[in-house]
Amino acid sequence: MTWNIPDDAFARSVATFEGFCQLLLFQDIVDVSFLVDLSALSLEPEAIELDILYEDDDLLIVNKPSGMVVHPAPGNWTGTLVNAVLHHFGFSSEDVHRLPTACGAGPTPAELRPGIVHRLDVGTTGVIAVAKTVASFSVLSQAFAEREVQKTYLALALGGRKCFLGHPPGGGYVVDKAIARSKSNRRIMGVAETGGRPALSRVRALAKDREKMFVEVKPRTGRTHQIRVHLASEHTPILGDETYGWQHINRRADVQRPMLHAYELSLNHPSTGETMTFRGSMEPFRCFGALVSAAAYAASGARVNGARHSDAVAKSTTRRAAERAPDLGISTEQPSANQVVEVLGQQDLESFPRLQRPFVDRTWLMAKAGNGGNPAPNALRRPHLPKGPGYGGHGGSVILKATTQIESFLDIPQKVTAPHGADGHDTRRGRTGDDLYLQVPLGTIVRERIFSGYTTEEGRRIFLPQFRYQFLRHLDTYVVAKGGIGGIGPKSFKKGDMRRGTPGQRTRLELELRVLNDVALLGLPNAGKTSLLAAMSRAHTRIGPEEFSTTRPHVGVICFRDRVEVRVCDLPGLKHGAHQDKLMGRRILRHTYRSRALAFVVNVARGEKSEEDVLEEVEMLRQEAIQFDPLNAEKPWMVIGTKCDMLHRDPLFHLDSLFYRLRARYEDEIPVVGTSSRFGLGLTRCVRTLRQLVYPDMLEPRYRLGADPILKEHPKVLHLPYEGPLPSLGEYQSPTAGALPAIVQPKKLEP
Numbered sequence: 001m002t003w004n005i006p007d008d009a010f011a012r013s014v015a016t017f018e019g020f021c022q023l024l025l026f027q028d029i030v031d032v033s034f035l036v037d038l039s040a041l042s043l044e045p046e047a048i049e050l051d052i053l054y055e056d057d058d059l060l061i062v063n064k065p066s067g068m069v070v071h072p073a074p075g076n077w078t079g080t081l082v083n084a085v086l087h088h089f090g091f092s093s094e095d096v097h098r099l100p101t102a103c104g105a106g107p108t109p110a111e112l113r114p115g116i117v118h119r120l121d122v123g124t125t126g127v128i129a130v131a132k133t134v135a136s137f138s139v140l141s142q143a144f145a146e147r148e149v150q151k152t153y154l155a156l157a158l159g160g161r162k163c164f165l166g167h168p169p170g171g172g173y174v175v176d177k178a179i180a181r182s183k184s185n186r187r188i189m190g191v192a193e194t195g196g197r198p199a200l201s202r203v204r205a206l207a208k209d210r211e212k213m214f215v216e217v218k219p220r221t222g223r224t225h226q227i228r229v230h231l232a233s234e235h236t237p238i239l240g241d242e243t244y245g246w247q248h249i250n251r252r253a254d255v256q257r258p259m260l261h262a263y264e265l266s267l268n269h270p271s272t273g274e275t276m277t278f279r280g281s282m283e284p285f286r287c288f289g290a291l292v293s294a295a296a297y298a299a300s301g302a303r304v305n306g307a308r309h310s311d312a313v314a315k316s317t318t319r320r321a322a323e324r325a326p327d328l329g330i331s332t333e334q335p336s337a338n339q340v341v342e343v344l345g346q347q348d349l350e351s352f353p354r355l356q357r358p359f360v361d362r363t364w365l366m367a368k369a370g371n372g373g374n375p376a377p378n379a380l381r382r383p384h385l386p387k388g389p390g391y392g393g394h395g396g397s398v399i400l401k402a403t404t405q406i407e408s409f410l411d412i413p414q415k416v417t418a419p420h421g422a423d424g425h426d427t428r429r430g431r432t433g434d435d436l437y438l439q440v441p442l443g444t445i446v447r448e449r450i451f452s453g454y455t456t457e458e459g460r461r462i463f464l465p466q467f468r469y470q471f472l473r474h475l476d477t478y479v480v481a482k483g484g485i486g487g488i489g490p491k492s493f494k495k496g497d498m499r500r501g502t503p504g505q506r507t508r509l510e511l512e513l514r515v516l517n518d519v520a521l522l523g524l525p526n527a528g529k530t531s532l533l534a535a536m537s538r539a540h541t542r543i544g545p546e547e548f549s550t551t552r553p554h555v556g557v558i559c560f561r562d563r564v565e566v567r568v569c570d571l572p573g574l575k576h577g578a579h580q581d582k583l584m585g586r587r588i589l590r591h592t593y594r595s596r597a598l599a600f601v602v603n604v605a606r607g608e609k610s611e612e613d614v615l616e617e618v619e620m621l622r623q624e625a626i627q628f629d630p631l632n633a634e635k636p637w638m639v640i641g642t643k644c645d646m647l648h649r650d651p652l653f654h655l656d657s658l659f660y661r662l663r664a665r666y667e668d669e670i671p672v673v674g675t676s677s678r679f680g681l682g683l684t685r686c687v688r689t690l691r692q693l694v695y696p697d698m699l700e701p702r703y704r705l706g707a708d709p710i711l712k713e714h715p716k717v718l719h720l721p722y723e724g725p726l727p728s729l730g731e732y733q734s735p736t737a738g739a740l741p742a743i744v745q746p747k748k749l750e751p
């Protein structure tokens with residue numbers, strides 16, 4: 001136990017316990033152990049009704065109500081789950097020792113925690129296991145310690161992190177933040193910046209209303225207050241959580257406890273070894289039925305238009321839940337709460353539009369630098385006026401600066417003008433115009449549009465782009481228009497002579513973005529590229545049954561244990577003729593320019609239809625990529641077969657035949673990996689193969705590299721730039737045109 005002694009009294013404070021006396025100095029820490037007299041604190045069986053979910057000779061599974069403490073502890077010695085369990089077993093206070101207890105020391109004496117193998121907070125409801133025999137106690141304690149027990153919690157969180165949405169069952173957004181006790185308030189926990197105990201939770205949203213989200217959390221570790229702290233750290237605190245939550249909303253909602261419910265516990269039976277799953281009731285969530293009742297309506301086939309759920313997301317969830325309910329045999333008028341969760345939990349991969357901000361990857365820009373200011377005219381010069389002449393200030397330059405903070409040219413204006421230098425005044429120099437920095441995303445290519453000397457029949461001038469610079473590093477800068485020089489006053493020259501400020505440069509630019517990535521996913525529309533990316537990384541966007549649900553590139557980063565990162569780029573679907581810009585194919589393929597490897601994604605679940613041959617599809621995709629840019633022929637490549645879970649459509653047969661046919665055709669072993677994004681199958685192998693394509697010489701270490709606790713900077717990412725030949729600029733030529741124009745040697749303007 002630790003408490004703070006007021007600062008002003010620190011020098012005088014004396015700790016006196018049981019005859020021990022010590023003068024305390026500033027920042028001294030005193031460890032105090034209270035000797036609890038167990039005989040005085042004997043455990044008494046109490047007649048408290050329990051909601052028993054399961055019981056046999058080894059195990060008791062209870063649905064704990066809210067407000068019940070699990071075992072006696074300082075501040076709460078009676079009315080606990082332990083007291084109720086003792087009564088349920090028919091023990092008297094003398095029989096208490098017949099229940100197994102832990103041996104090690106803990107915050108409370110082990111004798112007060114008989115049979116308790118894990119804990120729930122006071123306000124948390126749901127499934128809790130109690131061991132009845134010494135053997136089952138040790139087996140269960142070990143299973144909890146070794147994380148073999150699967151725990152599923154349901155929580156009603158505030159705020160709606162969209163990254164929780166759209167994950168398949170078993171998956172979720174991983175919150176991996178170490179937890180430690182707060183230094184200022186020892187009763188609360190917090191995310192530890194350094195040190196702390198590792199904690200990991202997997203969160204996925206089951207439904208979303210305007211300001212609330214119904215989330216499923218699967219904690220892998222079991223730290224104190226883990227779920228509450230993790231959700232709060234992701235700006236989705238649990239509704240009703242007084243410690244970590246948003247008080248103003250809690251007051252409005254009039255909820256007295258954190259809306260956290262231990263819904264499911266899956267463990268191996270301590271004697272038989274059989275895997276058993278226990279589910280608590282959903283009653284705790286009945287009281288604020290907004291989300292649950294929406295799903296309930298949906299499950300019963302009712303329309304939700306009249307209900308409060310104007311949110312497109314909630315509507316779409318309920319609509320799809322309604323479609324799925326009959327398949328699951330749920331068609332009752334009033335489905336039970338468990339059925340509701342079952343329907344929501346079966347949420348398939350379809351997700352909602354997000355990150356569908358308009359994306360601009362090519363734009364024209366007119367940059368005008370500031371003019372130099374003019375010198376002060378007729379400045380009076382006398383020997384007794386020694387100050388310099390009133391020169392004009394310099395004009396500001398227009399400078400492009402690369403940043404990781406923006407991802408497209410959406411906010412780049414069509415025309416930018418840097419401020420002019422001010423005119424000289426009296427004997428002072430005019431003010432120099434500030435440089436204008438325009439931020440561009442990483443991967444931008446800058447070309448200058450130069451007048452060709454020709455005009456079109458309508459009289460419009462024809463400009464030709466010439467390569468100038470490309471941005472590959474964060475905070476890299478490039479001056480595109482240099483500011484004018486300020487005018488020089490009469491003193492520098494002969495009497496009466498003076499030079500005016502020069503005009504700033506004016507440039508017409510073309511900016512093109514080719515996103516930075518290591519591997520590009522290429523495939524037909526609906527091949528499952530986005531689902532695959534969402535399953536492999538945290539990137540998440542629209543996944544849907546329609547074609548072209550993805551309309552722009554998305555990059556997901558896969559981080560390996562040794563901090564190697566592989567950036568995978570999900571592109572919109574390609575079709576035959578893409579290299580001739582059919583269905584915007586060239587605009588899609590341009591993002592393969594920076595990839596170091598290509599992954600062709602094909603849906604291998606296609607039955608016996610020979611007219612849609614898998615090998616032909618792979619070859620078509622590769623040919624399109626090569627015809628667009630011959631450099632793509634030199635990149636290593638692999639094939640990813642998706643939707644392998646649809647067994648009735650022979651995916652494994654197609655995968656197998658694909659591997660041997662590719663080997664026969666290319667006389668080389670092209671990696672072919674089968675995956676199912678829906679069930680998370682084959683992803684590890686897929687990720688490893690991707691890494692091997694990109695970094696063939698860097699084997700993945702078996703163990704995670706320890707994080708350096710004092711590392712303040714972002715670790716140096718081992719992302720090496722592509723060091724191949726310079727861009728082939730042919731894509732602005734007609735694809736049918738002949739030789740490409742010679743590339744003018746890039747020249748960087750000096751500021």
Ligand SMILES: Nc1nc2c(ncn2[C@@H]2O[C@H](COP(=O)(O)OP(=O)(O)OP(=O)(O)O)[C@@H](O)[C@H]2O)c(=O)[nH]1
Nearest residue numbers: 525526527528529530531544548549550573677678
């Ligand atoms: N059964 C099953 N269905 C999948 C799997 N992966 C994706 N799907 C479904 O396939 C459809 C298309 O998935 P997307 O990930 O949007 O495919 P895409 O290639 O990104 O499609 P576009 O962006 O439109 O080109 C969706 O309806 C998914 O639910 C899988 O592994 N198994």
Ligand SMILES: [Mg+2]
Nearest residue numbers: 529530549550
């Ligand atoms: Mg997609």
